[in-house]
Amino acid sequence: MAGPIMSATYTIRYATQSDVAIVLSLLRELAEYEKELSSCKTTEEMLLSTLSFPINPSASTSSSPTPIQFTKGYARTLLISPNxxxxxxxxxxxxxxxYSTWTGPGIYIEDMIITASQRGKGYGKALLSAVAREVGGAAGVKGVNEYGMGRLQWSVLKWNNPSIDLFLSDNVGAFLKDEYLACQVDGEKLARLAGRW
Structure with missing residues (x-):
């Protein structure tokens, strides 16, 4: 994504440091929706120090495709607003x-949420489309997509039927990889694993 995406009904842009409070609020809303609010330990300070933010967010426009530069960080965030x-x-x-050793680089969506009162208006499809542009090597964005990525992945909870229906629809075209199970180690078990051998 080179710069903000504007349609007749919404605008999508990269989150900046001044957006961290709303990002945290929506992450907490997602954690509550997923019945895991007590597991959400995220703070504004953590987001400020670990997310990547555009240094020159307004540098790239359709008439002037100057690459957007980003701060160091582990993840980027796109925001969507109604016009x-x-x-x-x-x-x-x-x-x-x-990264996949079989297919090369890609992008993983860690979290995506549309606030409850705004669901069903096409905002989720619009955000997925914007992230897909990052995968496809959109002009004007330096950093994530210079390798010509070929894959967009995310996870969905088994009981989240509205999201599954959207993802499997012809509008999105995703498929479920049910032959794989997600594995995770954290907390005390991670510390034990790190010190084992």
Whole structure:
């Protein structure tokens, strides 16, 4: 994504440091929706020090495709706002590059949420499309997509049928990889594993 995406009904842009409070609020809303609010330890300070933000967010326009530069960080965030309330953020997508030894680089969406009152308006599809542009090597963005990535991945909870229906629809065209199970180690078990051998 070279710069903000503007349609007749919404605007999508990269999150900046001044957006961290709303990003945290939406991440907490997602954690509550997923029945895991007690597991969400994220703070504004953590987001400020670990997310990547555009240094020159308005540098790239359709008439002047100057590459956007980003601060160091582990993940980028896209925000979506309705055009009739452009200062109101109704959804986010937090994503980062990943890698497959079989297919090369790609992008993984860690979190995506549209606030409850704004669901069903096409904002989720719009955010997925914007992240897909990052995968496809959109002009004007330096950093994540210079390798010509070929894959966009994310996870969805088994019980989240509205999201699964959207992802599997012809509008998105995703497929479920049910032959793989997600594995994770954290907390005390991670510390034990790190000190084992």
């Amino acid at each position: 009739d309330a452009v200062d109101t953020i109704v959804g986010i997508a937090v994503y980062f590059p990943n």
